Amino acid sequence: MPGKNLLYRRKILRQLYFENILSCSDISERIDRSIPVTTKMLAELIGAGAVLETGYAPSTGGRRPQTYAIKPDIIYVVAVAMDQFVSRIAIMDMHNRFVTPVVKFDLPLADAYDALDLVSQKINELVGASGIEKTVIAGVGIGMPGFVDIQKGLNYSFFETRQQSIVEFMEGRVGIPVFIDNDSSLIALAELRFGAAKKKRNAMVINIGWGIGLGLILNAGLFRGNNGFAGEFSHMPLFSNGKICSCGKSGCLETEASLAVVSEKAQAGLNNGKISVLERIPENYEQASDTIINAAAKGDKFSIELLSESGYNIGRAAAILIHVLNPEVIILSGRGASAGKLWQAPIQQAINEHCIPRLAEKTSIEISSLGHQAELIGAAALVMENYEKV
Missing domain, CATH: 3.30.420.40 (ATPase, nucleotide binding domain)
Structure with missing residues (x-):
C-alpha cells in the first residue's frame, strides 16, 4: 500500500483519468480533502509533469475556476x-x-x-x-x-x-x-465510465458475442451479486428446444441468440437453399459473424432475418429483467454492437410483447459507441x- 501522500496523489490522477477535466473544488470533493491540501497536491503533480492546467471552466456567475487534466503519457x-x-x-x-x-x-x-x-x-x-x-x-x-x-x-x-x-x-x-x-x-465498466451508461444510475449492458453476456449497473455502480457471478444472461432457460448449452443445461438463451448460433443458422440456411448474397460462412466464428453483420448492413434479407431472430430472443430475456430491475437504459455493446440499429427493432418488439407497458415505457435501447473496443x-x-x- 502506498504512503498517504502518494495515495492521495494517485486518487487525483485516478479521478482525472475517469473525468478528463476537473476543477480543484471538484477534485477536493471527490478525494475528500480540503481545497488547500488539494491545491498543494495539484501543484506537486504539475511540477512533476503528471497534471496539466487546461484553462478555465465556463462561467457560472462567479470567478471561473482553473481546470486540470492528466498528462496522457505519464502512465x-x-x-x-x-x-x-x-x-x-x-x-x-x-x-x-x-x-x-x-x-x-x-x-x-x-x-x-x-x-x-x-x-x-x-x-x-x-x-x-x-x-x-x-x-x-x-x-x-x-x-x-x-x-x-x-x-x-x-x-x-x-x-x-x-x-x-x-x-x-x-x-x-x-x-x-x-x-x-x-x-x-x-x-459494463467501460460503458459506465466512458460510454452510454455514464451518469446513468440503473442500466443493463448486454454483451452480444459468442454468448450473450450481461453487466448490471445499479445505483451508479457495478452489481456483482452475492459471490460475484451476477449477470449470467446467456444461461436464462427460455426455450424448450432440447439444445445443450455450453453450461451443460438445455434451452438457454445462448442456444438461440448468440453470434455463434447465428453463424451456424446462416450456414444451415445456405445449405437448404436460402437466397442470400452470402455464398458460404467462414468456419472461423470471428470472420463468420463479421461476414453476416456486413451483409445485413448492406441489406441482405437473409442476414437481417438471422439478426432479427436473435435480437427478438435477446429482447424476450431482457423483458424478464425489466420486470425485475426496471432499468433506465439497455445498452447493446461488445462485438455484436457493430450491427447497430438492426438490433433495436426486434429487441423493442419483444419488449413490447412481453413487458408490462408501464414498466418498460421509460427504458430506452441504445447502441454502444465503444463497440468491440469496450x-x-x-x-x-x-x-x-x-x-x-x-
Missing part, C-alpha cells in the same frame, strides 16, 4: 480482452488511446491448457517492443469469459494455474500488477479503478 496500462476464441492485447495511455497496435491472436480457451503462458508471453513481447518502461505501466487489466472471482483471482470456467491464482501466475511472468474480471463486467477500454479502466492500491 500507461496494458489491456487484455479475451473471449472464447480470440484474445487481444494493447497498451493504452490515460486518454484511452492505443499507443501500440492491438495484437490479436487465436486462443480457443476450451482447448488451451497453456493459455496463460501464451498471454503472458504476448504481453512481454508487446511491452518490450513498445519501449515503454514497466515502471510507468500501472498494471495489466484482463477481461475473460467465465465465472471470475475477482477477490481470489480465479476463473472457475477456464485456466489451470497449478494451485496459484491467475493474478499470482501472471504477475510472476510479467512483473506488473495484474487485475482480472469477467468480460461482460468490464464492458472490453479493452474496460480492462484499462479496471487497472485505474485499483490504481491507488498498487
Whole structure:
C-alpha cells in the first residue's frame, strides 16, 4: 500500500483519468480533502509533469475556476480482452488511446491448457517492443469469459494455474500488477465510465458475442451479486428446444441468440437453399459473424432475418429483467454492437410483447459507441479503478 501522500496523489490522477477535466473544488470533493491540501497536491503533480492546467471552466456567475487534466503519457496500462476464441492485447495511455497496435491472436480457451503462458508471453513481447518502461505501466487489466472471482483471482470456467491464482501466475511472468474480471463486467465498466451508461444510475449492458453476456449497473455502480457471478444472461432457460448449452443445461438463451448460433443458422440456411448474397460462412466464428453483420448492413434479407431472430430472443430475456430491475437504459455493446440499429427493432418488439407497458415505457435501447473496443477500454479502466492500491 502506498504512503498517504502518494495515495492521495494517485486518487487525483485516478479521478482525472475517469473525468478528463476537473476543477480543484471538484477534485477536493471527490478525494475528500480540503481545497488547500488539494491545491498543494495539484501543484506537486504539475511540477512533476503528471497534471496539466487546461484553462478555465465556463462561467457560472462567479470567478471561473482553473481546470486540470492528466498528462496522457505519464502512465500507461496494458489491456487484455479475451473471449472464447480470440484474445487481444494493447497498451493504452490515460486518454484511452492505443499507443501500440492491438495484437490479436487465436486462443480457443476450451482447448488451451497453456493459455496463460501464451498471454503472458504476448504481453512481454508487446511491452518490450513498445519501449515503454514497466515502471510507468500501472498494471495489466484482463477481461475473460467465465465465472471470475475477482477477490481470489480465479476463473472457475477456464485456466489451470497449478494451485496459484491467475493474478499470482501472471504477475510472476510479467512483473506488473495484474487485475482480472469477467468480460461482460468490464464492458459494463467501460460503458459506465466512458460510454452510454455514464451518469446513468440503473442500466443493463448486454454483451452480444459468442454468448450473450450481461453487466448490471445499479445505483451508479457495478452489481456483482452475492459471490460475484451476477449477470449470467446467456444461461436464462427460455426455450424448450432440447439444445445443450455450453453450461451443460438445455434451452438457454445462448442456444438461440448468440453470434455463434447465428453463424451456424446462416450456414444451415445456405445449405437448404436460402437466397442470400452470402455464398458460404467462414468456419472461423470471428470472420463468420463479421461476414453476416456486413451483409445485413448492406441489406441482405437473409442476414437481417438471422439478426432479427436473435435480437427478438435477446429482447424476450431482457423483458424478464425489466420486470425485475426496471432499468433506465439497455445498452447493446461488445462485438455484436457493430450491427447497430438492426438490433433495436426486434429487441423493442419483444419488449413490447412481453413487458408490462408501464414498466418498460421509460427504458430506452441504445447502441454502444465503444463497440468491440469496450472490453479493452474496460480492462484499462479496471487497472485505474485499483490504481491507488498498487
